[in-house]
Amino acid sequence: MTTHLVTFDVVPEPVRVPSGSLLSEAAQLAGIEINQPCGGQGRCGRCVVKVEEGIIRRRSSLRLSQEDIAQGYALACQTVVESDVRVVVPPQERIERRLTTDLTVAEVTVPIGYENRLYQSIRRAYLSINPPSMDDQTDDLSRLTTALRQQVGFTSVQISLDMLRKLGPVLRDAEWEVTAVLDVHETLSGGGIEEWLIDLLPGKVYDDEPIWGIAVDIGTTTVTLWLVDLVTGQVKAQVSDYNAQIRRGEDVISRIVYASRNGGAEELRTLVLGTINHLLNLACKRVAGYTITPNDVVKATVTGNSTMVHLVLGIPAASIRLTPFVTSVNTVPLIRGREAGIKINPEGIVDCLPGVASYVGADISAGVFASGMDDSDRLILFMDVGTNGEIVLGSSEWLVTCACSAGPAFEGAGVVDGMRATKGAIEEVWINGETLEPSYRVIGGTPPRGICGSGLISVLAEMFMTGVIDKAGNLNTHLESPRVRLGEHGWEYVIAWSKQTEHKKDIVITHVDIDNLIRAKAAIYAGYTVLASSVGVPMQMIDQMLIGGSFGKYINIEKAVQIGLLPDMPWERFQFLGNTSVRGAYYALLDRNARERISDIASRMTYIELSADNSFYEAFISALFLPHTDLALFPTVAEATQKESTST
């Protein structure tokens, strides 16, 4: 028997193995622990190593790109040793990073060249005001407006009654030396500029001291808030939480129905404002080095779907739900914090980004901007997967959009053990094809508390690929595994036993959860395919597919394709952008030009009503399988399932 020497960089001595052995076997012999969460089936990509010398044969390289292969990367569990080889074992964390980098949310970086003086609508102006005397009995307000005119050239300063009430005491306490904080923006008619006075701070505030703003994305399920220093542009805190409205309905339709009850609209408004204001407090506390109170926040840029924006403003949303499905307001005028009920500075600006239609809201206008597709030469399909799935197709030349109701499953809601993608959430799952035992990765590395959207996609794909469920999503009740059992909600698969979990309860996925997830992915798949075909664009023509949403931090494209959520196209065409809605709001918060471009995007998008289209329903029904009724649409999945069944 021919043997070969396998030299690992992490141990002093090489090991000798028979020719044809797997690298994973050699590693085991050398005493190196290599992660194989998928049970050595070449699906998880976690056992990646780099072969620096020698001949190997790759049985499968499902998780590796051409470039990876060219550099010598190989999956230890799928790589056959055919000569002496020298192998580098990357540190586990580096593997994870390598595997996920291009699939995860890009870090938030301040836009290049951001200069608050040039782009920011919030301005600070130090004013040295002449105090009154018996020789000059001019009123306080005239003194202030004169100083604003003469010292900083502001001629149309709007001052609220509440501000007038504070004026006299503030000027006197500050001994007539104040820093005015104002928002400078175009007038409604667009013909000129006006300035809204927000605050008068005693004395001189230096230019580099922070000005606080927030970007808020109000999702049906999740509310996200970023606290930003508008001077540097840096995001200083990112927080999110479930929208407290959830307890009154999981999707926008049930919220609208609830709002139409007596007192319902006011209750929903109070609930979501409670969430926003809680997040605001939380974000303020999270910022190290500053003592910030919500009152220090002078500007909020708000986005969300049309229903959420209506409900948070107390505007009736009923017409959104009824034929012909129109909003009351797509473009909300600037309002003050006081009016909005958001507990930033009561004089602070609340800028609600513009929506397009009932089911394509400001979150999509913002998302399209954040994705950059409106400025691209390539044909891009952008989708925002939340409780609703909104899809935009186009480029710099044209944009069409539609929406479909996915439900909150991908946000971890409406699923027995679902949770948001925060600490304690299972974000990825591998199931050993033989033992059917799962392994998983938990955000924060703690014992798990539940499973988030990316974890759900992952477990659904794994169950499908390992035969725990069939292509219709039915649990295989004949398997000899304690993991598949009849629970209180019917048949379910146990992902984690109670003793492993933080809350000492089993974490499961039930057949109802599975149905919800399949319906959600089917709605989204039907949405983008019907949109594309409605404008005569074959899916293959799409140069790039940009995916926004809050599934979780790490999304596994392979698995998303396996369940038929994403189309089967080359992986490099996919890009996950995370929460594009809040990101767009962040850019708009920083930059007047970005804000203007978002308005342009909203007015440029052509909305296509899917409910008026029978083909949507047909496409939806066809997509209620894993990955799809028509397996020809998913060739790589077909190939993998074949391999899977061959190897088993």
Place this chain on the structure above:
Amino acid sequence: MTTHLVTFDVVPEPVRVPSGSLLSEAAQLAGIEINQPCGGQGRCGRCVVKVEEGIIRRRSSLRLSQEDIAQGYALACQTVVESDVRVVVPPQERIERRLTTDLTVAEVTVPIGYENRLYQSIRRAYLSINPPSMDDQTDDLSRLTTALRQQVGFTSVQISLDMLRKLGPVLRDAEWEVTAVLDVHETLSGGGIEEWLIDLLPGKVYDDEPIWGIAVDIGTTTVTLWLVDLVTGQVKAQVSDYNAQIRRGEDVISRIVYASRNGGAEELRTLVLGTINHLLNLACKRVAGYTITPNDVVKATVTGNSTMVHLVLGIPAASIRLTPFVTSVNTVPLIRGREAGIKINPEGIVDCLPGVASYVGADISAGVFASGMDDSDRLILFMDVGTNGEIVLGSSEWLVTCACSAGPAFEGAGVVDGMRATKGAIEEVWINGETLEPSYRVIGGTPPRGICGSGLISVLAEMFMTGVIDKAGNLNTHLESPRVRLGEHGWEYVIAWSKQTEHKKDIVITHVDIDNLIRAKAAIYAGYTVLASSVGVPMQMIDQMLIGGSFGKYINIEKAVQIGLLPDMPWERFQFLGNTSVRGAYYALLDRNARERISDIASRMTYIELSADNSFYEAFISALFLPHTDLALFPTVAEATQKESTST
């Protein structure tokens, strides 16, 4: 003994009387009841008759003008018959009218040429809006703004969040046919026009249907409100009441002090808003032929002294009271009813007229406009006698102004039996020089309840002329009259016995009341004389003296001169204008040009601070006598008192 025949037109037979008889004696003989409230002393002018033929000798013609005399008018009690005469006795009401016409408030007439379409800021626009359909899913707001732009050319319509909340239901209930009510005005910077949406009424409202507005004058003591149909310009109701703040202090200083207490400002605001809103309700109920609710009122033009305007808006007034006596705000931006707390339509416009200085407020800007003095070639002294006395001197070329604190006595407040000039108020008093018995006229002809400002001037003058009080205002305690007595407040004069009064209590004027009245008139006299001398204008040069204020409906110039409130100048130079403040507000409410002129007036007036001037205090002390320390300043009064003492 020579006798003469006296023929009265009102009885069939002439009467014969001895030569030298008084006409009043002849009338008595003929059985004609001629009013002689002053006891036949020739002071009240109520016994006026017209001698058409024959020779008479006038002992006194104090109440008659040269023109009256030329026409044959004579006081029956002062006219000696020296031949056969023929006499016409005018109906009593005609006498009253003749005596008071030019001395009383002119009736409110709509400005000539008023055309609401040309001058009114409130506009109504009927809009027929395309309903949404599956082919046109435009949002409600865009539909409305498009209709406003295309159908009536409004391009800068500002819509409040509350209005957005009503938008969808209103448009649908009205089946997309609405009449928009808007206020069209210049932008703050003056560069353009903006429209504020106030209301959306279902269907088409015809052009001649009323648009309701109010003019409100917030006096320290009295609040006056006029309800106006802005379409015709007609005043449909005039109501007034004491400012409920009175219970927290009688003058602006004590109010400001009270407001600086914890919660004081909010309490004062609530009190005055209570008064305004009560008057608003009252006025709405008073209009015959319409069912009006306060919510139907879409515009309020508000005036008042600076302290009142600050307090009603909740703006700290402390600086008004402290050196260097400055206001926080002279020119208040337009606000909405909701913000102001005035319970007109919450979206309605509240336009606070501009003030000049701490003690020359919007009431004076409005008053000067109402008086027309800013547009006059003649030198005019305008004064507004309220709790403060404000004085403006000038013409179309220049305007100077000052203020003095008079106290509320002339508004019937701070006086034991004082009341406003409403039904049941004694508005004029005559005291019989021999018996010291008073007679009086009561507003509405009912039993009296109290005495108003004009009644107080009247009784003060009568007491002085009949010797009930001396020139220092001390009651003559040696008189043999039950009317002069020691009451619970000290010495007092009884104007009406309890059995004659409505509330069955004596109506008196006490020595404290008298002191208050003398101090009030002294402050005003000192104010205008010092103002005139400060700009080098002798009182004689003043062509006209215009008097505004709420003393009462009929003010007796003669008596006002006798007490030294008004200067001793030819009566034809005086004109009483009534409440010029509310009248100015009314004009501003109707007419954008008037509104603009009031702003011009406010900016043109030069304020002179009397407190900085020792001469004011000296003038005040000198004026603490009836009519004045220096009797040479009041030659006609000197003459009358001499006659009085001669005839007694």
